[in-house]
Amino acid sequence: MKIVNQGIEKIDAMALVTGKPVYTDDLAPENCLVVKVLRSPHAFAGIRDIDMAEALKIEGVECILTYRDVPGNRFTMAGQSYPEPSPYDRLILDQMVRYVGDPVAVVAGITEKAVEKALKLIQVSYDILDPVLDPDKALDHKSIIHPEADYHAREDIGNDAKRNLCASGEFLSGDAETEFSRCDVVVDRIYHTKANNQAMMETHRTFSYLDLAGRLVLCTSTQVPFHVRRIAATALNIPQSSVRVIKPRIGGGFGAKQTLVSELFPALVTLKTGKPAKMVFDRAESFTASTSRHEMKIRVRIGADRDGHILAIHMDTLSNTGAYGEHGPTTVGLSGHKTMSLYNMARAFKFTYTVVYTNTLSAGAYRGYGATQGTFALESAVNELADRLSMDPLDLRLKNILKPGDSVAAYYGETIHSCALPACIKKGREMIGWNQKFPFVNISNTKVRAVGAAIAMQGSG
Amino acid sequence: MQITCRINKREFIRDIEPDLLLIDFVRSLGFKSVKRGCDTSNCGLCTVWVDEKPVLSCSVLAARVNHKAVTTLEGLEEEAKEVGWFLATQGAEQCGFCSPGLIMNILAMKAEFKNPTTEDIKQYLAGNLCRCSGYESQLRAIKNYFDLQGVAHENC
Structure with missing residues (x-):
């Protein structure tokens, strides 16, 4: 085997390890305007007035842009293909701010100091609204986060913005309730996963300029350059042929850069001024004003007969998409389909989901894309089921998992052509010394050391 | 203020702002291998040597390298x-x-x-x-x- 099982050095390896200037900020022209954003201190508010007279007096400030200066085309920043499942619920700058950190004004200037000084001098008066902070209370809350008339979804995602509902749906295979009534044991639990940050080492950053043909060039740290081109064209109301996107080497993404984050602010400045512009998020901004993993509350019902045959699984996911719907309608699907599919021997599956808006940081894409949350929930429930059945959790899984050739009911009836999961479980059992360590060994009078198991699948290629 | 220092064995004499950080100083001179990751002196990405000792250049004022030798990866x-x-x-x-x-x-x-x-x-x-x-x-x-x-x- 000349290629398989051989290590291959990446073509850019030596450039990276010798510190060559290959990342976005290394390539930015020295004369870029520095771009920063004034962010909302309120979770939910309408902007009554923005007074920037004092800020504009600062020497070196080039421009201050507000909701009055942006095109009125709503769009989504999620990097997704046609027809774009995430609702069109954003403007570059909006008169309504929907989370602490939502942009209020864009300031561009010659030096960072001038821009920072100007940011402090902008006076904004807000009409503060009652925020929706708890996803459990979001649906039909008296505060409507997206009341705007031009809000729209591009396809049927079970959306109703007037109810703070970003997306909803149901998947049924077999008759779950009848199967549950036949079960000897049913586990019914709710698992709550939080909004995490992707925390790539290189924060969000973009620089922009007009090329020799007057075309807007965006050089940006992104995972989705083609989507950036289309979305920037929509958001800025210019043809796609007027936008060129360059993606240099990026310093990590982990899904954070599967959504536009820093792109549109310098782009707007360059279009308004004709000058090169650059925005580099600081670390705090990357945590508070980008996108996170979707917080989810997942109720799992799973039932089996006394021999450990799983008969039915019902997962009900409540996903918090935050202030905007980036990747909201799509991540939630993986919480059910990528998890229940592993237990293909079950007779019935039910997956119901609700994705709600709240006045918190918008969620987005993050490694696993919803499967992570669902795996934690279902695998925890399977372990609890094993405990109730007094069965070894690995044996319970081996009895119920899918096998090659199966038509996978919870995965849209697709056929699984290869699956080495039983061999993986067997190997893992041996390697960790499961039979000696499960459920725990006593380490001292006050401590035990325990082992636990979970299985997962994810798409690739 | 004016400082004189050697970076990667080359002498630089520059007028700088007193609050300029070493990371921004060396990057402005083209030593782009020096990266900023955390803003809080935690990540080590901005490590350079001052007189052969590693320091976090995000947490050192450029003024402190006056009459010293700085080494970045380019050197x-x-x-x-x-x-x-x-x-x-x-x-x-x-x-x-x-x-x-x-x-x-x-x-x-x-x-x-x-x-x-x-x-x-x-x-x-x-x-x-x-x-x-x-x-x-x-x-x-x-x-x-x-x-x-x-x-x-x-x-x-």
């Missing part, structure tokens, strides 16, 4: 290639953004330790964060670099 190209080859063969330079700061500290460690143990390596590099690798591939690469196979493999 250690051959050494960087050597260490880098070990990192690359283990896939430890995945996104590469943390590699320059890490290599600056590996080379500094090499100057201080002849045969670092696994614990020495872990302690010395505790301030060099990486989001891609999980550190295992880096540890393998560093051990290979120090040719410590069999000498220091406890706790790995």
Whole structure:
């Protein structure tokens, strides 16, 4: 085997390890305007007035842009293909701010100091609204986060913005309730996963300029350059042929850069001024004003007969998409389909989901894309089921998992052509010394050391 | 204020603002290997040497290097290639953004330790964060670099 099982050095390896200037900020022209954003201190508010007279007096400030200066085309920043499942619920700058950190004004200037000084001098008066902070209370809350008339979804995602509902749906295979009534044991639990940050080492950053043909060039740290081109064209109301996107080497993404984050602010400045512009998020901004993993509350019902045959699984996911719907309608699907599919021997599956808006940081894409949350929930429930059945959790899984050739009911009836999961479980059992360590060994009078198991699948290629 | 310093053996005399940070000073002079990752003196990406000792350039004023010698990875190209080859063969330079700061500290460690143990390596590099690798591939690469196979493999 000349290629398989051989290590291959990446073509850019030596450039990276010798510190060559290959990342976005290394390539930015020295004369870029520095771009920063004034962010909302309120979770939910309408902007009554923005007074920037004092800020504009600062020497070196080039421009201050507000909701009055942006095109009125709503769009989504999620990097997704046609027809774009995430609702069109954003403007570059909006008169309504929907989370602490939502942009209020864009300031561009010659030096960072001038821009920072100007940011402090902008006076904004807000009409503060009652925020929706708890996803459990979001649906039909008296505060409507997206009341705007031009809000729209591009396809049927079970959306109703007037109810703070970003997306909803149901998947049924077999008759779950009848199967549950036949079960000897049913586990019914709710698992709550939080909004995490992707925390790539290189924060969000973009620089922009007009090329020799007057075309807007965006050089940006992104995972989705083609989507950036289309979305920037929509958001800025210019043809796609007027936008060129360059993606240099990026310093990590982990899904954070599967959504536009820093792109549109310098782009707007360059279009308004004709000058090169650059925005580099600081670390705090990357945590508070980008996108996170979707917080989810997942109720799992799973039932089996006394021999450990799983008969039915019902997962009900409540996903918090935050202030905007980036990747909201799509991540939630993986919480059910990528998890229940592993237990293909079950007779019935039910997956119901609700994705709600709240006045918190918008969620987005993050490694696993919803499967992570669902795996934690279902695998925890399977372990609890094993405990109730007094069965070894690995044996319970081996009895119920899918096998090659199966038509996978919870995965849209697709056929699984290869699956080495039983061999993986067997190997893992041996390697960790499961039979000696499960459920725990006593380490001292006050401590035990325990082992636990979970299985997962994810798409690739 | 005016400062005089040597960066990678070349002399620079520059007028600077008193609050200018060393990281922004060296980057403005074209030494772009120096990266900013955390803003809070935690990640090690901005590591440079001042008079041969590693420092976090995000937490040092440029004024402090007046009459001193600063070294960035650009000044250690051959050494960087050597260490880098070990990192690359283990896939430890995945996104590469943390590699320059890490290599600056590996080379500094090499100057201080002849045969670092696994614990020495872990302690010395505790301030060099990486989001891609999980550190295992880096540890393998560093051990290979120090040719410590069999000498220091406890706790790995």
